[in-house]
Amino acid sequence: MNLDELKYPVGKFIKPESITKEIIDSAISEIENFPSLVKTEIQNLSEQDLHLRYRPEGWTITQVVHHCADSHINSYxxxxxxxxxxxxxxxxxxxSLWAELPDNQLSSLISLQLLEALHARWVYLLKTLSEEDLNKEFIHPEQSKRISLKENILIYSWHCQHHLAHIRQAKKLRFE
Incomplete structure (x- = not known):
């Protein structure tokens, strides 16, 4: 595997030309199921396994779980x-700096609990959005562009798949 394949095991996010209700509903379902999928992947891992990396010099499984909690709080x-x-x-x-903060030394189960509660609220909110709400936007200053909420739902569905693949990859490839 080359570095790009290790970094992006599900590929990079590609925005569809048209975002339909079916695509949004599927993406919300991915977001809804993410915490339970992460729980299944990490619940029986040893402390040593939780320190496996998905690629050389990449994050550990624990850091990935903490990152998802941080990222998804920001998205919410x-x-x-x-x-x-x-x-x-x-x-x-x-x-990358947040991943190095001391709270990332806590058990990944803490962030898993946070993800479970956060996703319950987030998904509830997402399922109530009207078409008008889905078209609302925010500006991301790093990208200097407007991002609609419907696009951001797809971005975070991808984000869930992306990091779930990282966890599975770390367990399979066992980089230390």
């Missing part, structure tokens, strides 16, 4: 901002 807040403000500019964050 971005949805709320876009729903309550007129095209807000969101605040980016340094995910």
């Amino acid at each position: 807040m971005r949805f709320k901002l876009a729903l309550t403000e007129n095209v807000p500019t969101i605040k980016p964050y340094e995910e």
Whole structure:
């Protein structure tokens, strides 16, 4: 496997030309199922296994789980901002630096519990969005572009698949 295949085991996100209700519903389902899929993948791992990496110099399984909690909290807040403000500019964050903070030394089960609660609220919110809501946008300053909520649902469905694949890859390839 080359480095790009290791970094992007499900490929990079590609926005569909048309975002239908069926595509959105499927993406919401992916987001809804993510915490239970992560739980299945990590619940019986040893502490040593949780420190396996999905690629050389990549994050450990524990760091991936903590990253997902951090990232999904930020995404949830971005949805709320876009729903309550007129095209807000969101605040980016340094995910690689967040991954090095001391709270990433905690058990990955802490972040799994956070993901379970967060996704319950997030999915409830996503399932209530009207077509008008789905078209609301925020500005991502790093990309200098407007992102609609319906596109962001797809981005985070991909994000769930992407990091679930990282966990599975770490278990299979066993980089230390």
